[in-house]
Amino acid sequence: xxxxxxxxxxxxxxxxxxxxxxxxxxxxxGRSAEHLRSSSVLVRDLALTDLCLFSEARYTRHPxxxxxxxxxxxHPFALEHFPSGSLLTPPAVLKERYAPVD
Amino acid sequence: xxxxxEKQRNILDFTLSSLARRKGKNIALICVYTVLVVLLASVMFxxxxxxxxxxxxxRDSPAMIVxxxxxxxxxxxxAGYADSIRTVKGVSAVRGRLWGYYFDPVVGxxxxxxxxxxxxxPAGSVVIGxxxxxxxxxxTGDILPLRGYDGQLSYFTVAGILASDSELVSSDxxxxxxxxxxxxxxxxxxxxxxxxxxxxxSREIATxxxxxxxxxxxxxxxxxxxxxxxYDSIFxxxxxxxxxxxFAVALAFVIFAWDKASGLSAEEKKxxxxxxxxxxxxxxxxxxxxxEGTVISLTSFLAGIxxxxxxxxxxxxxxxxxxxxxxxxxxxxFRLLPEVSAYQVATLFFLTVxxxxxxxxIPSWRAATIDPDAVMRA
Numbered sequence: 001x002x003x004x005x006x007x008x009x010x011x012x013x014x015x016x017x018x019x020x021x022x023x024x025x026x027x028x029x030g031r032s033a034e035h036l037r038s039s040s041v042l043v044r045d046l047a048l049t050d051l052c053l054f055s056e057a058r059y060t061r062h063p064x065x066x067x068x069x070x071x072x073x074x075h076p077f078a079l080e081h082f083p084s085g086s087l088l089t090p091p092a093v094l095k096e097r098y099a100p101v102d
Numbered sequence: 103x104x105x106x107x108e109k110q111r112n113i114l115d116f117t118l119s120s121l122a123r124r125k126g127k128n129i130a131l132i133c134v135y136t137v138l139v140v141l142l143a144s145v146m147f148x149x150x151x152x153x154x155x156x157x158x159x160x161r162d163s164p165a166m167i168v169x170x171x172x173x174x175x176x177x178x179x180x181a182g183y184a185d186s187i188r189t190v191k192g193v194s195a196v197r198g199r200l201w202g203y204y205f206d207p208v209v210g211x212x213x214x215x216x217x218x219x220x221x222x223x224p225a226g227s228v229v230i231g232x233x234x235x236x237x238x239x240x241x242t243g244d245i246l247p248l249r250g251y252d253g254q255l256s257y258f259t260v261a262g263i264l265a266s267d268s269e270l271v272s273s274d275x276x277x278x279x280x281x282x283x284x285x286x287x288x289x290x291x292x293x294x295x296x297x298x299x300x301x302x303x304s305r306e307i308a309t310x311x312x313x314x315x316x317x318x319x320x321x322x323x324x325x326x327x328x329x330x331x332x333y334d335s336i337f338x339x340x341x342x343x344x345x346x347x348x349f350a351v352a353l354a355f356v357i358f359a360w361d362k363a364s365g366l367s368a369e370e371k372k373x374x375x376x377x378x379x380x381x382x383x384x385x386x387x388x389x390x391x392x393x394e395g396t397v398i399s400l401t402s403f404l405a406g407i408x409x410x411x412x413x414x415x416x417x418x419x420x421x422x423x424x425x426x427x428x429x430x431x432x433x434x435x436f437r438l439l440p441e442v443s444a445y446q447v448a449t450l451f452f453l454t455v456x457x458x459x460x461x462x463x464i465p466s467w468r469a470a471t472i473d474p475d476a477v478m479r480a
Contacts, residue, residue, distance in 0.1 A: 003118040004111045007397065014404035021411045025440030028415070032439045036158055038267040044162040046218055047199055047298045049329050051156050052233070052273040055212045055432050058203060061274070064324065064332040065167070065296075069174045087426065091332035093324075 054084035063091050070094075110393075113386065117393040120373065132402050135358070139406025139454050140413065141421075142351045145344055146446050147414045148422060149337040151438040156333035159271060160326075164298035165307060167199075167324045168314060176322075178293040183318055187299060190313045192306050198294030200283050204248060204276070209237045211432040217280045225279045227261035233273030233432045235263045251288040258282070266435070273434035355457060366465050374466070378474035387470035388463060395462035399455040406454075407447065415440040 042048065054060035059070040060082060070090075080086065121128045168187060170179035184196050200217035213234055223229065228246060230238075240246050240260050247255045264272045284291065301307050311323040337344055366374070374387055382390075413419060415438060419426075426433070 002111070002115055004114040007114065007118055011400065011404070014401075014408065017408050018404065021408060021440075022442070025411075025415070025442055028440050035267045035439075036155075038265050039159045039271050040162045042264070042268045042272055043159055046216060046275075046277075047164045047167075048271050049160070049163050049167060049324075051160075051270055051333065052214075052231070052275070052434050053270075053426070055214070055274045061203075061212065061214065063336070064329040065169070065176070067169070067171065067174065067176050067322070088336065091328075092335045093328045093331055 054082075054088060056084055057082040060084040060088045063088060064093075066091070066094065068094060110389065113389045114393050114397075117390055117397060120390070121394065121397060124369075128398065132398055132405075134354075135398065135402035135454075135458070136406045136409065138351055138354050139403055139450070140409045141347065142453065143407050143410030143446075143450055144413050144419070144421060145347050146450065147410055147442060148419055148438065149344060150443070150446060151414065151441040153334060153336060154441045155270065155439055156336065157330055160329055160333060163326055163329050165301045165304070165326050166299050166311065166314075168297040168299065168318075169322045169324065170296075170318075171320055171322050176296075178289070178295065179297055179321070181292045181294060183321065184294075184297050186317055187297060187314055190310060190317065192302050192310050193299050194302055195298075195300040197298060199296050199298050200280060200289070201295050202283075202287060204286075206238070207249075209432070211237055212274065213276045213432075214274050215276045215278060215283060215286070217283045218277050221277065221279045223261040223279070225281050226258060227278070228258040228282075229262040229264060229277040230260055231264045231272040231275040232266040232269050233434055234276055235260075236435075237432050248286060250286045256282070256286060269434040270436045274432050355454070358458065358461070366469055371469050374469045375474040378470070384467075384470045388467055391462050391466035391470075392459065395459035396455075399458040403451060403455050407450065411440070411442065414438065 049064050050062045052061070059066040168179070168183070169176045170183065171177065179198070181198055184198055187193055188196050197219065202215050204213045204215050205211075206213060211234075230240060230246070235241065238246065242260050242262055244260045246258045246260055248258060250256050258278065264275060264277075278286075283289065301310050307325050307327065311325060314321060314323050377387055377390070378384075413421060418435070418437065
């Protein structure tokens with residue numbers, strides 16, 4: 001068999017695997033309704049605002065509720081204390097400037 | 103058309119034989135290339151899926167949260183503020199929310215303690231998130247001691263465990279009655295952590311926020327839209343660890359491309375010289391190098407995308423787990439919903455396959471246009 005035929009067969013195999021992955025993604029999304037509903041109901045009932053990704057600091061546990069003084073929680077010029085602070089940067093909403101400040 | 107296809111297949115046959123002659127080097131190249139694609143694709147898939155899931159789940163969060171600020175910090179808000187907010191036109195379902203943090207020295211984890219609007223269990227009971235249950239090995243019916251503001255232990259009975267399906271939002275939660283919450287933190291009656299409210303017409307949220315700030319200048323309203331925007335930009339590719347990973351991968355690609363663009367090996371040059379001497383055109387040599395780049399980059403790209411999919415969506419993202427968990431004692435166990443768009447795949451293709459193929463062609467063109475005799479003698 002020609003080498004190019006083998007190569008195209010290999011590419012075809014990878015392409016079919018990709019189609020399988022896409023089908024798997026669609027199937028999982030279809031099955032996720034229950035999982036999403038469970039989270040959504042909890043969010044609505046308890047009035048939750050954030051994902052529970054990093055629970056070590058209040059501004060990484062509830063980034064959407066962080067205030068402008070969060071960076072100075074210990075003292076002015078305080079360095080970032082928690083490792084998750086480098087993963088989760090401040091929300092865009094806090095960094096917006098509405099008017100010139102100088 | 104058919105002769106042209108046959109010619110390309112012949113060149114491809116020759117390319118594959120040529121690659122097989124340098125088997126070790128090319129297999130190593132494909133492995134490294136695939137790892138880079140896996141890393142880049144995993145970061146893209148993971149952050150995109152997380153953002154998507156956050157937005158889907160948090161669109162049911164309150165329309166607005168009102169915090170009271172004292173000296174620039176979030177402070178307790180008097181119940182009277184809720185009465186004032188009720189007078190604002192368009193506002194409905196105003197209620198105070200009680201929540202806070204509790205550091206558990208036993209496992210070294212922070213819990214989020216919260217009072218639900220309706221708590222169906224008797225005082226002295228708690229309902230805990232799956233993460234808390236795991237870290238404290240606490241099951242329904244067990245006793246969970248919590249240390250109050252005065253250092254005294256209060257004993258709570260675990261009345262239930264929140265569904266693990268919702269762990270992404272509830273892993274560290276501990277739900278208890280208002281009476282227990284106030285007693286534990288010595289919180290006087292008539293104050294809340296913040297106030298949540300609904301706005302009848304969602305287009306009026308910004309107007310309502312403005313009215314609340316005018317009415318109660320020491321408050322800070324946070325709209326649902328702002329919450330969603332926070333998560334829409336979470337793990338943005340321009341910030342934090344993501345940009346570090348992207349920079350490392352980009353640097354690796356630059357080294358790759360530089361290695362290719364800085365010239366061919368003596369053996370490769372000799373091969374081009376021999377091909378030209380036996381009658382290959384410059385265009386044929388360029389096709390040969392094009393196919394060489396395509397075989398390596400396309401194989402690595404497709405294999406990389408597949409492995410990244412398996413890594414992020416079918417396993418618990420083993421490469422990211424230690425980074426994300428960090429020092430966390432209490433980390434939710436969650437499996438993201440697969441969310442891969444054509445845009446992501448196209449971006450990855452243009453970031454990985456195109457630069458490599460181009461970098462292979464340029465030095466080959468330089469070698470293919472000089473005299474074969476000179477190339478072979480060099």
